[in-house]
Amino acid sequence: MTHSAEKLTLENLAKWSKEYEGDKVGQLAGSVFQHGNIDELLINRKREIADSQIFNTKIDPEGLPVTDQKASGRCWLFASTNLLRLRLMKKYNMKECRLSPSYLFFYDKLEKSNFFLEQIIDTYKEDVNSRIVQWFLTDPISDGGQFTMMTQIVDKYGLVPNDVYPDSFNTTLSRVMDRLLTAKLREFAQILREKLVKGESIVSTKLQMQHDIFRLLCIFLGEPPKPTDEFTWEYYDKDSKFHSIKTTPVKFVSEHIDFQTPQYISLLNDPRNPYRRVVQIERLGNVIGGDTVSYLNMDIDVLAQAVVNRIKNNKAVFFGTDTPKFMDKKRGIMDIDLWDYKLIGYDQRSMDKASRVVYHNSLMTHAMLITAIHLDDEGKPVRYRVENSWSSKSGTDGYYVMTHDYFKEYVYQVVVEKDDIPKYVDLLEDKSPVVLPPYDPMGSLASN
Incomplete structure (x- = not known):
């Protein structure tokens, strides 16, 4: 099947302009958003209230003082x-x-x-x-x-x-x-x-x-x-x-x-590649002769449970995510549904996680710490407390609340120790790892 390139015509513009004149929702949105910050005006108040900075499982102590990486990566x-x-x-x-x-x-x-x-x-x-x-x-x-x-x-x-x-x-x-x-x-x-x-x-x-x-x-x-x-x-x-x-x-x-550095494992959630496999990034590193940058690619529920295990054992979690996507720095919230984009016909959930990576719509850009979680009556995570490095003026005194839904969609890596995931340690002996090129999105945290 062939496709011949088509020009954008003035007739197209005239038709669309006529349709927009009759689009009352679009007209109202334009009247509001052309005079203000879209991300502030579309805040979902119910989500803002629900994203509480209260957690029933927390490490002690948390790190002080809150740090600031300033204008560096x-x-x-x-x-x-x-x-x-x-x-x-x-x-x-x-x-x-x-x-x-x-x-x-x-x-x-x-x-x-x-x-x-x-x-x-x-x-x-x-x-x-x-x-x-x-x-x-x-x-x-x-x-x-x-x-x-x-x-x-x-x-x-x-x-x-x-x-x-x-x-x-x-x-x-x-x-x-x-x-x-x-x-x-x-x-x-x-x-x-x-x-x-x-x-x-x-x-x-x-x-x-x-x-x-x-x-x-x-x-x-x-x-x-x-x-x-x-x-x-x-x-x-x-x-x-x-x-x-x-x-x-x-x-x-x-x-x-x-x-003890050999005890630490980077768990990855990359739905483009098979789970329960080691994933390596070719030619990604800093020290010649050092270990290859490797991950154990697992289902996102395994990453979440590993975080729960560590927090319950009073240990914080290094993690890599796509930041600042769906992050409100003023309120200290990381929540996909914090903004009512659908009110203007924009669906922020139209692509799945794998597709977002493939089509350059998401990648791992930022590392932070998880220091607390809120668990429901069945012991499942609802939200996470995140320690950032953007000073105490960012978020809530330097901390953010991240919903579990956000975790599933935009967290790619968590670092744990072997004792946190004993039944998966044998998978690290994978003799035929998936090898990705250095420019793959899973290596992007090292390119910021």
């Missing part, structure tokens, strides 16, 4: 450090605690630069206009990342409290730094490709490139402690008692946070 590092600080707060009886996303940010940028250059080297025989090469050139050193990529940095470099390596201007507003580093890495990519085509050695050239990137990062962000440098961690506990501990970034993780 570091959500995955904030969600990760907000998760890890809870271990310290419980262990050392602390009221507040902040770990340093900026420390991880520095070493992630350094490792991503090396990872990018290695991908350029590995693909030098590909045409520069090929999709894979162009993908790497598009955003070689993005702020985004995945939970697995965080563990690679923590395993290699450790972690420090925020006071030891606090934010600099360029961690909070990373746009200019990223632009300059990206331009430099693209320049390096051209040099490496041309040398390789000529059969020349690139060993010393690449090492100098990495040195140059390290120097620029030090200029932009400030030089961080090295993994084995000793520092002093000073803090007050809940009883205002002063404590001082000497440690190193690596020992801080192993001896004080006690973060």
